[in-house]
Amino acid sequence: MAVEFVKGMARLGNRLPAWGRYAATVAIVLACFLVGQLAGVSPTEQSCLLCLPVILFCSLLFRRNSGFVAAGLSVLLLAFQGLRASRSGVDAFLQSHLPPVLIFAVASVVIAALAKALLGHVDELTRTAESLRSADAKKSLMLEDINHRIKNHLASVSMLLARSSRKVESIDEARDEFKAAATRIAVLAKVYDSLQMNGTQTTIGIQDFVESLCRNLHASVADGRQIAIKADADDVELGTDRAVAIGLLINELVQNALKYAFPDDRPGEIRVEYKRDGAGWRLVVADNGVGVGKQGPGWGQRLVRAIVADLGASISWHGPPGTQVHVTATRETGIS
Amino acid sequence: MVGRIGRRSDSTGPNVLLVEDGVLLRLLVSEYLSESGFCITDVADADEALDVLKAGFPIDVVFTDLHMPRGKVDGLGLARWIRLHRPELKVILASGIMCDASPTFEPLHYGPILRKPYDNGELERQLWAAITERATPPRASL
Numbered sequence: 001m002a003v004e005f006v007k008g009m010a011r012l013g014n015r016l017p018a019w020g021r022y023a024a025t026v027a028i029v030l031a032c033f034l035v036g037q038l039a040g041v042s043p044t045e046q047s048c049l050l051c052l053p054v055i056l057f058c059s060l061l062f063r064r065n066s067g068f069v070a071a072g073l074s075v076l077l078l079a080f081q082g083l084r085a086s087r088s089g090v091d092a093f094l095q096s097h098l099p100p101v102l103i104f105a106v107a108s109v110v111i112a113a114l115a116k117a118l119l120g121h122v123d124e125l126t127r128t129a130e131s132l133r134s135a136d137a138k139k140s141l142m143l144e145d146i147n148h149r150i151k152n153h154l155a156s157v158s159m160l161l162a163r164s165s166r167k168v169e170s171i172d173e174a175r176d177e178f179k180a181a182a183t184r185i186a187v188l189a190k191v192y193d194s195l196q197m198n199g200t201q202t203t204i205g206i207q208d209f210v211e212s213l214c215r216n217l218h219a220s221v222a223d224g225r226q227i228a229i230k231a232d233a234d235d236v237e238l239g240t241d242r243a244v245a246i247g248l249l250i251n252e253l254v255q256n257a258l259k260y261a262f263p264d265d266r267p268g269e270i271r272v273e274y275k276r277d278g279a280g281w282r283l284v285v286a287d288n289g290v291g292v293g294k295q296g297p298g299w300g301q302r303l304v305r306a307i308v309a310d311l312g313a314s315i316s317w318h319g320p321p322g323t324q325v326h327v328t329a330t331r332e333t334g335i336s
Numbered sequence: 337m338v339g340r341i342g343r344r345s346d347s348t349g350p351n352v353l354l355v356e357d358g359v360l361l362r363l364l365v366s367e368y369l370s371e372s373g374f375c376i377t378d379v380a381d382a383d384e385a386l387d388v389l390k391a392g393f394p395i396d397v398v399f400t401d402l403h404m405p406r407g408k409v410d411g412l413g414l415a416r417w418i419r420l421h422r423p424e425l426k427v428i429l430a431s432g433i434m435c436d437a438s439p440t441f442e443p444l445h446y447g448p449i450l451r452k453p454y455d456n457g458e459l460e461r462q463l464w465a466a467i468t469e470r471a472t473p474p475r476a477s478l
Contacts, residue, residue, distance in 0.1 A: 147432065147433065148432045148433055149432075150432070151431075151432025152358045152361060154452065154453040155358075155430075155453035155454060156358060156360045156361045156364060157453070158453040158454075158455075159361060159364035159365060159453075159456070160360075163367065163368065166371075188360075241357070241406075244360075302363060303359075303360065303363055306362070306363050307359050
């Protein structure tokens with residue numbers, strides 16, 4: 001309640017410019033002394049009953065250093081009143097009026113300082129409350145976004161597994177199908193490791209994402225073969241959908257290389273690059289294998305073509321020696 | 337102009353326009369429905385779906401995701417457009433977000449809503465139901 005009252009007063013005073021606040025402070029203090037004179041109150045009553053409340057009022061209403069201005073002016077006016085009342089001269093003033101004026105000066109400065117400190121705390125509390133509200137709203141948006149993605153990804157996982165179960169006719173086929181499904185699911189899962197909130201959108205730091213994906217691919221797919229998978233990605237933030245698309249592309253292209261480029265367990269290296277390129281970007285998956293070039297019309301290739309189209313990009317195969325797949329987009333179009 | 341994807345399967349079955357912004361899910365659903373005998377045209381967002389519909393592609397049912405941030409309109413906007421311009425088309429919606437089951441929830445006015453992750457069989461049943469309903473002319477009121 002008290003905080004609300006102070007905030008309400010502060011809002012009122014905040015509408016005035018700085019000079020207006022000081023001018024209003026001076027006017028109120030002068031009016032207070034005029035009222036005191038007209039009412040014929042004593043200097044003690046003047047200082048305690050009128051000046052101290054006015055100093056507090058000005059401090060809270062006009063903020064900045066208005067309290068100190070009110071205090072200083074009140075001290076001067078009280079001293080002037082005292083001097084005028086001391087008909088026998090300065091000595092009499094120093095003896096009888098100066099001590100109460102000094103006590104009043106100290107009390108008024110303390111009140112002005114306390115009021116300023118109180119307002120500082122109120123401001124800090126207000127800022128904290130606002131930042132908590134904003135963090136809460138951000139969290140709700142992020143939860144909604146993640147919830148939507150999880151449901152989409154679960155739908156994909158469910159369909160992937162259903163597809164794998166439809167396609168198998170032998171144990172070997174089943175193993176290959178479910179292994180391929182598992183690596184695609186792993187790409188979807190990896191997204192949640194690198195998810196960040198950027199404004200109201202979730203984004204992915206593509207450098208960490210690509211590196212982590214390549215480590216994962218090496219561990220789960222290379223199966224102890226002497227094949228290195230090296231990642232080199234620019235440190236950029238991508239929208240989650242685009243990151244998923246890039247991740248799925250990398251997964252398919254690396255899997256192709258692992259499957260066909262290194263027959264007879266020969267050692268080799270696969271390089272994955274994601275770079276900014278002018279207004280667009282470039283993804284390169286290159287191997288130093290036997291140079292198999294473009295693969296046939298399998299489902300993985302359909303997925304690659306669909307992703308490339310969704311990204312508004314183009315794809316080209318180069319080699320031998322080895323195979324280099326370039327996916328390039330000249331503009332940031334398609335999935336964001 | 338038809339959108340940049342608009343892939344169309346070779347089946348001669350009922351024509352389904354599939355609108356889904358998740359590329360992996362779109363491809364998987366498209367493949368499953370093609371294998372189930374539907375002729376699928378798949379697009380990545382509602383803008384492309386509108387292009388397909390305005391271009392006069394033969395479509396019997398539209399199966400669309402509700403929440404598609406990409407494009408000028410989302411699934412709900414697409415359903416509204418269909419109700420206004422192609423009321424004979426049946427619409428089935430999919431959503432990953434909690435849906436209000438009350439009759440005042442607008443998307444329910446346009447067609448049934450499948451909750452993601454949905455079951456293949458349920459999707460197929462809903463599509464056949466929509467096609468059967470479309471093929472049965474409404475009885476004239478007396």
